[in-house]
Amino acid sequence: MPESLPWNSYSSYLEEKYGYRIWRVGVDAGFSCPNRNAQRHGGCVFCDALGAAAAYQRSFDGSSVRFQSIKDQIERGRTFMKRRYGAEHFALYFQAFSNTFAPVDNLREIYDAGLEGNVWDALIVSTRPDCIDENKVALLSSYRDRGLEVCVELGLQSGSDEILKAMNRGHDVSCFLRSAQLVRNAGLELSVHTILGFPGEGEEELALTADVVNRSGAQFIKLHNLNIVEGTALHAQYLKGEAQAPDLQEYVAKACFLLRRIRADIVVERLICETPDGKLVAPRDFPDKNTFVKVLSGYMMSKGFHQGDLCI
């Protein structure tokens, strides 16, 4: 763990492992999500019609979705990062919705199209725990065998089955652990997504989340503070006074609680959720990510806390 931060940061990990930064080019390949169909009542309560797609990938005007081709998204993403940051190394990141939600042959076609040209260091695929199986894992392993780092990002969100139910996630903790094991057994990297601050989540539920993350064998974690996004089912609950998003002070306490209980070797890729301003309902007074890092690290260091110091 670097001296400067009380957690295992992603930038230090990249620096130590490669000696340079790898930039993620996020693409939306037009996938949907098995949790957004009518039988599942329209998806996770916090999810909007863009399913984590960036605005340059897919935009929604309230009645229709505009989708940019993968080639265009890659071209725009790489050009922007090269020009703005002098980026030289890239990871292709299938980011929006559930990026294994198709038959294996279709997935191969889509991944191959994105990986065209010898310009990638890594492939990152984000998906749901109930949307991956042996055949899909074998396909992803074939890219590792071709020399790419391959990481699967699995959404856990919470280690409490009750909270998962309230989120309308459509899977439970055991489903997540089974899929995590498939990914790890194949030698692929695993990153876990978590959301902190959902209504009903107390220390007991957060401790469950830490425990599940530790048991999953994940190398990476993303922490997100609950955001209430315009037009979601959670927004409707918020308007009725049934849901709130944690404010800065509450979220600092939750992030600190979780970080202290996860393994010290897990790399922290993200600490807050960043919803575009026009869509964010709450919390409205949250700082940007650099300021948040200062606030959280200042708090943890002032108390002598660090990642994993309460990990059993």
Ligand code: SF4
């Ligand atoms: S799994 Fe992801 S894309 Fe599907 S409804 Fe939930 S948040 Fe949205």
